[in-house]
Each structure stands twice: as structure tokens, then as C-alpha cells.
Amino acid sequence: MKAVVYSSDNPVLRLALEEIKRKLEESRVITDFDFVIIALNYKYPYEDLDKNIRKIFNINSQDYFAFHATESFANTYTTEGISAVFIKFESKGKVKVFTAEGLTDYKGNNLLFKLVDYLEENKNNLNIFISSWRDAGLGFFIEDLGKELEKREFYPNLVGGVSSGEVFNGEFRTFQFHNNKVIRDGFGVITFENVEFTIGISLGFKPLSPVYKATKVEGCQIYEVDDGKNFKEIVSKFLKGLEPKVEYLWYCPIILLDDREGYVSVQRTFKSINEDSVEFFAPIPPDCKFMLSFGTPEILLESTQKEIERMKENITTADLVFNFSCIARQYVLEERREEENLLYAYHFDAPLFGFSTYGEIGPDKFKKKVKLYNETSLGIAIKERE
Amino acid sequence: MREEIKIRLLLNIFEEVTRKYEELLRIYEELNELLKYKAFHDPLTGLYNREALENLLKAEVARARLSNSVLSVIFLDVDNFKTINDTHGHQFGDEILKKVGEIIKNSVREGDVVARYGGDEFVILLHTRTNLEPQIIVNRIKEKIEREFCSYNLSVSYGIAIAGKDGSSSEELIRVADERMYKQKAEKKKLKSRVVS
Numbered sequence: 001m002k003a004v005v006y007s008s009d010n011p012v013l014r015l016a017l018e019e020i021k022r023k024l025e026e027s028r029v030i031t032d033f034d035f036v037i038i039a040l041n042y043k044y045p046y047e048d049l050d051k052n053i054r055k056i057f058n059i060n061s062q063d064y065f066a067f068h069a070t071e072s073f074a075n076t077y078t079t080e081g082i083s084a085v086f087i088k089f090e091s092k093g094k095v096k097v098f099t100a101e102g103l104t105d106y107k108g109n110n111l112l113f114k115l116v117d118y119l120e121e122n123k124n125n126l127n128i129f130i131s132s133w134r135d136a137g138l139g140f141f142i143e144d145l146g147k148e149l150e151k152r153e154f155y156p157n158l159v160g161g162v163s164s165g166e167v168f169n170g171e172f173r174t175f176q177f178h179n180n181k182v183i184r185d186g187f188g189v190i191t192f193e194n195v196e197f198t199i200g201i202s203l204g205f206k207p208l209s210p211v212y213k214a215t216k217v218e219g220c221q222i223y224e225v226d227d228g229k230n231f232k233e234i235v236s237k238f239l240k241g242l243e244p245k246v247e248y249l250w251y252c253p254i255i256l257l258d259d260r261e262g263y264v265s266v267q268r269t270f271k272s273i274n275e276d277s278v279e280f281f282a283p284i285p286p287d288c289k290f291m292l293s294f295g296t297p298e299i300l301l302e303s304t305q306k307e308i309e310r311m312k313e314n315i316t317t318a319d320l321v322f323n324f325s326c327i328a329r330q331y332v333l334e335e336r337r338e339e340e341n342l343l344y345a346y347h348f349d350a351p352l353f354g355f356s357t358y359g360e361i362g363p364d365k366f367k368k369k370v371k372l373y374n375e376t377s378l379g380i381a382i383k384e385r386e
Numbered sequence: 387m388r389e390e391i392k393i394r395l396l397l398n399i400f401e402e403v404t405r406k407y408e409e410l411l412r413i414y415e416e417l418n419e420l421l422k423y424k425a426f427h428d429p430l431t432g433l434y435n436r437e438a439l440e441n442l443l444k445a446e447v448a449r450a451r452l453s454n455s456v457l458s459v460i461f462l463d464v465d466n467f468k469t470i471n472d473t474h475g476h477q478f479g480d481e482i483l484k485k486v487g488e489i490i491k492n493s494v495r496e497g498d499v500v501a502r503y504g505g506d507e508f509v510i511l512l513h514t515r516t517n518l519e520p521q522i523i524v525n526r527i528k529e530k531i532e533r534e535f536c537s538y539n540l541s542v543s544y545g546i547a548i549a550g551k552d553g554s555s556s557e558e559l560i561r562v563a564d565e566r567m568y569k570q571k572a573e574k575k576k577l578k579s580r581v582v583s
Contacts, residue, residue, distance in 0.1 A: 208399070208400075208403060209399075209402070209403045209406060210403070210406050210407060210410055212406075234402055237398055237401065237402060238395060238398045238399055238402070239395075239398070240394075240398050241394050241398070242391060242394055242395065242398075248391055248395055249395075251392060251395055252395065252399055292399055292402070292403065294395075294396060294399065296392065334388060
């Protein structure tokens with residue numbers, strides 16, 4: 001498999017796509033391709049996206065998958081424009097896409113079961129899941145998905161990220177695009193067949209407190225800890241002497257411990273300090289135990305380096321590397337954010353494609369459950385099977 | 387700029403972490419105290435338990451030698467307690483034991499030791515000036531208990547051992563007091579059977 005990644009900062013959709021096409025032609029690494037994945041900023045108009053992609057790249061509507069990302073990664077470059085990865089298989093590799101709508105109402109439709117059925121059919125393939133952002137709803141969907149997979153007793157090699165965007169022209173844009181469809185409230189699964197792959201999840205934030213117990217919880221919000229202590233009051237003190245910007249709290253996500261086994265399970269990023277609660281970007285299980293943590297660019301990069309070394313025990317070189325890295329993690333990495341992409345690309349000697357996510361989806365420590373992560377870097381190195 | 391923010395943030399978090407550790411330390415100390423208390427006290431009466439008594443008695447024997455006071459060990463037992471339990475139930479029996487413990491505790495000085503030795507047996511360690519005082523005190527206790535439970539015909543037996551006179555080790559003193567208590571109990575039984583026949 002050959003893959004190349006290009007980007008454009010041009011604010012005009014057509015011009016940005018044309019610039020990428022020009023870079024592709026000039027590089028001559030590949031003359032044609034089988035599939036293209038495109039990450040584009042939410043500010044681009046999307047009404048003619050399908051037409052533009054088809055026309056500019058001379059492909060069919062089934063041969064691309066696009067999604068919103070506030071920032072995307074083209075090798076070591078980060079852009080607020082468009083990034084695209086072009087994939088050309090050389091052996092038996094293949095790509096297919098499954099899309100679905102109806103995340104908000106997933107309990108009233110059979111979306112979850114449709115997805116699980118699809119994943120069961122493709123459990124030996126690599127499934128990359130890119131979804132719309134649906135506040136706490138998405139977190140609950142992923143939790144329920146994990147439970148259903150546990151019931152059916154298989155782990156489907158499911159990894160991915162949540163599209164990132166903002167409210168623009170009256171709509172919250174974290175959409176996906178495929179086959180001339182705009183998926184506003186759903187997801188797409190890009191399935192790679194006949195590939196070897198390795199997955200790494202770099203957390204990195206250092207726990208620095210004793211364990212707290214979240215005793216009053218609702219969705220993504222913690223009201224009380226340790227039986228009656230107002231968590232909002234505790235967290236508000238973290239910002240003493242600072243501007244009350246929630247982004248500062250991205251340096252210190254909370255670390256949830258696994259309910260049964262006690263190991264570090266996932267990080268949760270602060271979303272807002274409300275009147276009587278603290279809200280996170282993903283659900284907080286009732287009665288869960290957690291610790292306060294802290295991270296710096298150095299600590300996070302060191303964690304990614306270690307994770308890459310672990311990944312390299314499975315695959316030494318790759319044809320393509322993905323990095324789905326949380327938008328809050330990018331904030332903490334400061335001016336060293338591009339170093340994380342450099343680490344992946346350098347160690348696997350491969351082109352890199354990725355984006356700043358609103359959440360990362362991947363396996364737990366024992367690859368038995370699927371989890372929604374916050375503030376992690378989720379790396380996937382893939383290589384076509386010969 | 388970001389460095390200053392991080393340092394400030396970290397200092398603020400450490401304040402909270404310190405508070406949390408102090409809270410945990412307090413809880414740990416309270417638990418430790420509770421465990422210590424539980425290890426040396428009888429849960430029903432709140433008096434010292436047998437293990438505590440054995441440790442305290444050794445110390446009291448040494449104290450008596452140094453202070454030249456008279457240390458007496460009083461073994462006190464509720465007569466026919468099994469019958470009370472069988473007739474009125476264990477809960478009632480427990481209430482009696484609690485009350486007996488309370489009466490003994492209120493009848494001695496603060497520095498004296500009162501322990502529940504096991505079942506319906508209590509041990510009192512008294513420091514007095516003369517050998518007669520323990521007898522006076524234990525009679526007072528006996529009277530109070532028997533008056534409190536006169537409607538149940540409850541009585542107590544006791545035995546006294548004086549340190550130095552009846553033994554020098556704690557084991558010896560307990561043994562002598564226990565034997566004297568049993569002797570008194572046996573005499574009471576003999577007397578009762580004579581009266582009945």
C-alpha cells in the first residue's frame with residue numbers, strides 16, 4: 001500500500017482541494033489512488049463538497065470519506081484548512097465504508113445493533129470510526145456499544161475519533177460526508193481489509209492526588225465527591241489567581257480508575273464549571289473513583305514515545321500512520337504539538353494523517369472493551385498484507 | 387506566560403491535594419484510634435477487655451511496688467446468669483451486663499481499672515492504702531447491683547487477691563481472686579441447698 005498526505009490552508013473549498021490535487025500530481029508518488037480520506041474545517045461550505053471532490057479528484061462518491069475537523073494533521077504540519085490522505089493498494093488491501101445516522105435517538109432505533117452486526121462481520125479487519133459530536137449522548141452510545149460487544153464476546157479492532165467543529169451558520173458542524181450524503185448525527189466506519197496494524201493510546205498525564213469518589217453524578221457532570229463535598233468549589237480553587245478560563249484546566253484532566261480492577265482507565269477533560277457542578281467532555285460513571293492529574297508537553301511526549309516503542313513490538317515500519325489526538329491535548333502540547341506527529345512519522349517511517357478530536361475511541365488496556373477517551377493521542381500504524 | 391499559568395495552577399492543585407491528604411490522615415488517625423479502642427475494649431460494656439486487663443495488670447503491679455500502695459484484684463461474677471439469659475433472652479442478659487459494668491465503673495475511682503473478663507465475669511484493679519478498703523468497696527458494689535436487680539433475685543460473688551500478700555505476678559493474682567470467687571459461689575450453693583432441704 002502506498003499512501004500520501006497533503007494539506008491546504010486555502011479558505012476556498014475548491015481552491016484548497018485543487019491545491020491538494022496539484023501537490024499529489026507533482027509528487028508522483030502515486031499516479032492514481034483507491035480511496036481518499038479528507039479532514040476539513042467546519043468553516044468550509046459543504047453543500048457542493050461531493051461534487052467538488054468527485055470532479056477535482058476524478059473519483060466516485062463511494063471512494064472518499066470526509067469529516068469535519070477544526071485542525072488536521074498532514075505529516076508534521078497542522079492546518080486549520082484541509083488535509084487528505086490518498087491510499088493506493090498494491091496487493092489485496094481494500095477499503096469499505098459503513099455509515100449510519102440517528103445517534104441522538106440511538107436508544108429508540110436499532111443503530112447500535114446495526115453497528116455491532118457490521119463490526120462482527122469485520123472483526124478481523126481494522127475499523128476506523130469517525131463520528132459526529134453528540135455531547136453526553138455519544139459517550140453513552142460508546143458505553144452501550146462496549147457492553148453489547150462484551151455480551152457478544154468479540155473485540156472488533158475499533159478505533160477512531162470524534163469530529164471536531166463549532167457552531168457555524170446556525171448549525172453545530174461535526175459532520176461526516178460519504179457517497180453524496182451528509183451525516184449530521186451519526187458516524188462512518190472506514191474498514192481496512194487485509195492490513196496489519198498496531199494501535200497505541202498515549203495518555204501521559206501524571207496522577208498527583210489521592211483517590212476521590214464521585215458520589216453525585218449526572219451524565220458528564222460531577223456534583224459531589226467523597227459524600228457531600230461540592231466538586232465545583234474544589235475545582236474553582238484551581239483557577240485562583242488566574243483568569244477563569246476552562247482551557248487552563250486542560251493541563252489537569254481527571255483520571256478515572258477502572259471500576260473493577262483499579263488501573264488507570266480513561267482521562268476526562270474539563271468542559272465547564274457550572275453553577276453547582278463541573279462538566280466533562282464525556283460521561284462520568286456514578287460512584288467512580290478518580291484522581292487529579294497534571295501534564296506538560298514534555299510528559300505527554302515522553303508517554304507517546306513509550307507508546308510508540310510498545311507499538312513497534314508489533315509492526316516496525318508502516319505504510320501509513322494515523323494520529324487522532326484530542327483538541328485539549330493539542331492545547332497542552334503548546335508549540336510542541338507537531339513533535340507528537342513527528343514522533344509517529346519518524347518511528348514508523350510513514351506518512352501521517354490525523355486530526356484534533358473531541359474524543360478518541362479505542363480499546364481498553366486488555367483490548368476487551370471499547371472506550372471513549374479524552375486528552376489522549378490514539379496512534380494507528382497500518383501496513384498492507386502481502 | 388503559559389509557564390506562569392502552569393505554576394499557579396499546579397500550586398493551587400497542590401493546595402487541594404494537601405487538604406485531601408490531611409483529611410485522609412485525619413480519617414486514618416480516627417480509624418487507628420477506633421481500632422485501638424476496639425482491640426482493648428469490650429464492645430458491649432465499653433469496659434477494658436481481657437487482653438487489655440492482662441497488659442494493665444502487669445503495669446499496675448509495678449506501679450504498686452513503686453508507690454507503696456495496696457493493689458487488689460477483685461474477681462466478680464454474676465450468679466446464675468445463664469438462668470437469666472434462658473428466662474429473659476440474651477438481649478435482656480446483655481442489658482444486665484451493661485448495667486452491672488456501669489455500676490462497677492461508677493463505684494470506683496477514675497484511675498482504677500474495670501474490665502469485663504469474659505461472659506458475666508468482671509475484674510477490678512484497685513489501688514488503696516489498706517487491705518480493708520477493697521472489701522468495703524466490693525461490698526458496696528455488690529449491694530448496689532443486688533438492689534438494682536432485686537426483682538430478678540440477682541446476686542454476685544467475688545474474690546479478692548492482694549498483690550504481694552497473695553502473689554506477685556499478674557497471673558497469680560488473677561488465679562487467686564478467681565479461686566476465691568468460685569469458693570464463695572460454692573459456699574452460697576451449699577448454703578442454698580441446706581436451706582431447701
